[in-house]
Amino acid sequence: MSRIKKKFAELKAKNQKALISYIMVGYPNEKDTVSIVRGLVKGGADIIELGFPFSDPIADGPVIQNASTISLNKGTKISKFFNIVKKIRKETEIPLVLMTYTNILYHKGYPKFIAEAKKAGIDGFILPDMSIEESKEYLKATKSNADTIFLISPNTSKTRIQKIAKVSTGFLYLVAVYGTTGVKTGIKNYTIKAIKNVKKQTKGKIPVGVGFGISTPEDVKKYINAGADAVIVGSAYLKLIEKTPQNKLEEKVSSFTKSLKKQTISKK
Amino acid sequence: MKYPSNGRFGEFGGKYIPETLVPAIEELEENYLKFKNDKNFKKELDYYLKVYAGRPTPLYYAKNLSEKLGGGKIYLKREDLLHGGAHKINNTLGQALLAKKMKKKRIIAETGAGQHGVATAMACAALGLKAEVYMGYKDTIRQKLNVFRMDLLGCKVHPVYSGSKTLKDAINEAIRDWITNVESTYYLLGSAVGPHPYPVMVRDFQRVIGDEIKMQMKKINKTPDTVIACVGGGSNAIGTFYPLVDSNAEIIGVEAAGKGLKSKLHSATLSAGSKGVLHGMMTYLLQDKEGQITETHSISAGLDYPGVGPEHAYYKDTKRIKYHSATDAEVIDAFLLLTREEGIIPALESAHAIVEAIKVAKKSKRSESIVVTLSGRGDKDVEEVQNYLNKNVKN
Ligand SMILES: Cc1ncc(COP(=O)(O)O)c(C=O)c1O
Numbered sequence: 001m002s003r004i005k006k007k008f009a010e011l012k013a014k015n016q017k018a019l020i021s022y023i024m025v026g027y028p029n030e031k032d033t034v035s036i037v038r039g040l041v042k043g044g045a046d047i048i049e050l051g052f053p054f055s056d057p058i059a060d061g062p063v064i065q066n067a068s069t070i071s072l073n074k075g076t077k078i079s080k081f082f083n084i085v086k087k088i089r090k091e092t093e094i095p096l097v098l099m100t101y102t103n104i105l106y107h108k109g110y111p112k113f114i115a116e117a118k119k120a121g122i123d124g125f126i127l128p129d130m131s132i133e134e135s136k137e138y139l140k141a142t143k144s145n146a147d148t149i150f151l152i153s154p155n156t157s158k159t160r161i162q163k164i165a166k167v168s169t170g171f172l173y174l175v176a177v178y179g180t181t182g183v184k185t186g187i188k189n190y191t192i193k194a195i196k197n198v199k200k201q202t203k204g205k206i207p208v209g210v211g212f213g214i215s216t217p218e219d220v221k222k223y224i225n226a227g228a229d230a231v232i233v234g235s236a237y238l239k240l241i242e243k244t245p246q247n248k249l250e251e252k253v254s255s256f257t258k259s260l261k262k263q264t265i266s267k268k
Numbered sequence: 269m270k271y272p273s274n275g276r277f278g279e280f281g282g283k284y285i286p287e288t289l290v291p292a293i294e295e296l297e298e299n300y301l302k303f304k305n306d307k308n309f310k311k312e313l314d315y316y317l318k319v320y321a322g323r324p325t326p327l328y329y330a331k332n333l334s335e336k337l338g339g340g341k342i343y344l345k346r347e348d349l350l351h352g353g354a355h356k357i358n359n360t361l362g363q364a365l366l367a368k369k370m371k372k373k374r375i376i377a378e379t380g381a382g383q384h385g386v387a388t389a390m391a392c393a394a395l396g397l398k399a400e401v402y403m404g405y406k407d408t409i410r411q412k413l414n415v416f417r418m419d420l421l422g423c424k425v426h427p428v429y430s431g432s433k434t435l436k437d438a439i440n441e442a443i444r445d446w447i448t449n450v451e452s453t454y455y456l457l458g459s460a461v462g463p464h465p466y467p468v469m470v471r472d473f474q475r476v477i478g479d480e481i482k483m484q485m486k487k488i489n490k491t492p493d494t495v496i497a498c499v500g501g502g503s504n505a506i507g508t509f510y511p512l513v514d515s516n517a518e519i520i521g522v523e524a525a526g527k528g529l530k531s532k533l534h535s536a537t538l539s540a541g542s543k544g545v546l547h548g549m550m551t552y553l554l555q556d557k558e559g560q561i562t563e564t565h566s567i568s569a570g571l572d573y574p575g576v577g578p579e580h581a582y583y584k585d586t587k588r589i590k591y592h593s594a595t596d597a598e599v600i601d602a603f604l605l606l607t608r609e610e611g612i613i614p615a616l617e618s619a620h621a622i623v624e625a626i627k628v629a630k631k632s633k634r635s636e637s638i639v640v641t642l643s644g645r646g647d648k649d650v651e652e653v654q655n656y657l658n659k660n661v662k663n
Contacts, residue, residue: 058440061444175287
């Protein structure tokens with residue numbers, strides 16, 4: 001069983017939902033990435049999504065764009081990224097998902113990239129510009145090696161949700177809003193509808209994570225109440241990291257994570 | 269390749285897009301297939317192409333230039349005479365009309381040199397649509413005349429400050445806008461790039477160039493021996509080449525070699541790039557060892573792009589079309605030569621094709637004919653050329 005699958009099974013047994021925390025590797029720098037991850041683990045994140053920067057992040061808003069640029073300027077490279085993952089793996093068994101863009105994998109070659117990522121300790125992949133139509137080689141290379149987490153949008157048709165669910169493992173990533181990543185306020189009615197719809201179409205066969213624009217404990221609560229199995233928080237972390245001095249990073253990230261995680265634990 | 273129903277030209281193309289755009293792309297393809305053979309749509313588009321844009325454009329025998337070079341006859345396909353000053357209007361009229369049929373009220377576009385932005389603003393004004401254009405900040409400076417033209421045409425220009433602040437980043441930002449406003453908005457892409465069906469749709473709207481060349485050459489009892497066009501994203505080139513790929517003509521696309529292919533300061537994607545995925549398509553790209561897209565350079569903003577249309581990638585690999593390149597310095601020389609010999613000021617983009625035409629002419633026999641697409645006029649570029657000359661005379 002994959003680490004991600006195992007994690008969702010554990011949470012289910014505890015009657016909890018998952019908090020998935022996104023950060024950009026190499027932002028603000030390589031060393032701090034490790035402290036940030038420690039903070040996430042300490043704060044109780046269930047899964048960590050590691051962003052690997054791409055020069056042209058079309059699905060990202062200004063916050064993640066900026067983090068990508070800084071990370072690239074600091075010299076983040078694939079080999080360095082894998083080394084950081086290995087370092088993290090020495091400390092924790094938390095599921096690690098890599099989020100980046102198709103070209104990073106394509107350019108190295110899907111089989112090669114995926115094998116190296118897996119070896120370093122990556123459990124799954126999220127590629128926001130990978131559509132199921134173009135995924136044949138990617139799926140072939142990933143097969144039983146790692147989870148392939150595809151995205152669904154509020155405007156995705158029912159039949160297409162079925163198709164996407166079929167090739168997704170680990171969890172499904174429902175994009176909460178029409179738009180790019182970034183901090184947004186409030187939960188939209190169409191998002192609540194979309195969560196219900198995806199849950200209905202997938203009949204509990206695969207967990208549904210919701211992300212894009214979720215930034216506060218109140219948001220987390222609303223999305224969980226709407227039926228999400230997991231919430232993904234990203235830009236809010238990067239904003240916190242931006243304004244936190246280096247020596248406080250682990251602690252601040254940990255306490256913010258705690259405040260988010262609390263909302264995924266049902267009180268009985 | 270007539271219509272790539274799987275969205276690919278050989279292995280190139282496809283649709284690598286965020287899920288949110290999938291319904292929009294499907295809707296686009298459905299409507300495009302429906303309207304492209306619709307009699308009324310074709311009639312309406314024809315009307316606008318003729319009496320609004322100024323088609324057909326002449327095929328001009330550049331006698332002075334040809335005789336000076338002493339080789340084959342150079343014919344210029346005068347897309348520079350179109351309304352707006354470039355071939356871009358062929359595509360924007362087609363797509364704006366399609367958007368109108370699809371009942372889309374808001375149009376967005378990206379622009380490099382500003383020619384596509386201007387052509388979008390014009391087509392939208394004529395058809396009663398609202399347009400907003402994304403333009404790299406660097407390009408808003410070097411093509412400020414076109415920014416002002418778009419302003420005058422009632423089109424909002426959004427400068428883009430991310431990345432290299434040129435065409436690539438303008439496309440990124442337009443895609444982000446489209447993801448955000450997917451239901452109300454039509455993305456009017458300006459070159460034969462992007463996810464399927466854009467590359468084939470833009471080609472089909474631009475193929476009027478090649479179709480007319482064929483007829484015009486026939487009228488003077490000639491067949492072109494060589495056909496040349498410049499390649500940025502590749503729309504004027506594929507529009508020129510596509511109707512002629514089954515002929516015997518030698519076909520040459522010309523990319524921007526900037527300060528030289530070895531300098532890394534160029535935009536010669538097919539000549540120096542490798543395969544990758546960007547802006548929804550698999551094609552040749554300028555990228556580093558890690559798959560990060562690299563910054564490009566060209567004296568012409570319209571060619572300053574690290575990708576290229578997937579159909580060109582296909583013709584490169586199948587060797588039907590040759591792709592050469594021209595440096596900034598060669599381009600300036602060709603620009604000046606054409607201007608002085610023929611009284612035609614070419615766009616810097618188009619001057620890349622002239623560079624190649626000069627090379628071919630010098631090596632060819634008098635009896636040969638060389639057809640060059642002059643994709644646009646150079647009014648927008650005179651300041652850039654002046655700056656270049658001022659800088660380089662002193663050295
Ligand atoms: C006059 C002119 N020619 C050529 C181009 C390059 O585009 P494409 O390769 O799509 O024809 C541009 C783009 O702005 C242009 O303005």
